[in-house]
Amino acid sequence: MLALPGRGDPFDRHVLSCALVVAMEDVEQAQAPCLHASLGLHADSLSRLLDQCFPGLEPLEPGVTREGDTGEGAIEEADLRCLLLEHASHQGEVTTWLAHIVARRALKPGHLWQGLGLDERSELSRLMTRHFATLAQQNIHNMRWKKFFYRQLCGREGIPICKSPVCGDCPDYRACFVCDE
Template sequence: MSDLRQIRVFSGTGITRGVRISYRPSRQRHSQSPSTGGWPRMDLEMDFDEHVLACVLSRALEEIEAGEATATEATGLSRVELLDILTRSFPTSLIHGFSLEEVTDPEIGTEEELLRGLLLTHARPGDPASARFAKIIARRALRNDHLWQDLGLFDRSELSRLLATHFPNLAAGNTGNMKWKKYLYSKLCEAEGFSLCAAPSCRECHEFKGCFGSEEGESRLAPIKSGTDLD
């Protein structure tokens, strides 16, 4: 059985390479909070952060095993940053699966650098987790799916929660419910002084459906979550 088939991701817990990836929820997690827009509120914010990291790392392992990327290329994080995340939040036996001793830090292209800059500008001041997620999101946004799928999340609401938590002012500006990847790129264009579309209003733009349509789809970890073989 391949290592990838051993991944099992559930709500809050995953098993990768025969060991558990868990964000270790430690208290009641299902009370509702108006401030989170109906999302289940977790007592410890770190619980949700580690859930997101588990999803991202599972996607990274998928790409590593497919020979598509190294751990740093899949996440946008440096070798040191990845090692710190793994040793702080995940079992030590998981580290070898990412072959960190064999990788170099990722090369950052212009597009990714601009996305990083946008996110870092709006990140929570002095919060290392927000800076880390800025790098991860900027790298995963270069993939071809909806951004929540690129990150390995279960649905769009998880991405909305992540952005509202770590980039609150940036997330709050998406009042029209634009697709998150489109929204980030529109903010880049705005910063550069031009528009993605020359139409006088969004609804008149030929890209309207692409920008504001449904972000439905299957999580890239859905077969893993359900325990389905990946043949």
């Protein structure tokens, strides 16, 4: 388990460390203009996160700035962030930061746990259960998290997304649900 030295819950620091690493890779590969944009955080939030969770962290790479806004995300990013925050298990900055980070990293291609830099899908499930418990409890069939989020968002808008009236009968069932990755 990767975790930079610092303060706070070790698992939360692990998740934040992983997200920081993949966000820095995005910046280095010119896939994001700056670290906080890759994380979906405002510059001042990133500074607080670093100061609070990783005090004394060496200066970031020269091309990684803490200035500016979060950049443009997809249209559904704000809705996903709101969904997560509505189900927040804890009040506080760490949960808020994680809602922003999860919403931004969900826009990346591939599995969300990989987009967050986590070692395995179970860590994402643990994160969801820890910080967004009432939402995690609704994922009773272990649907892949991104698909689950979009299903929740589409359901709010009254948009049916399943090709069959019962998920088990849908030809895309294996694309949505997993035993564990």
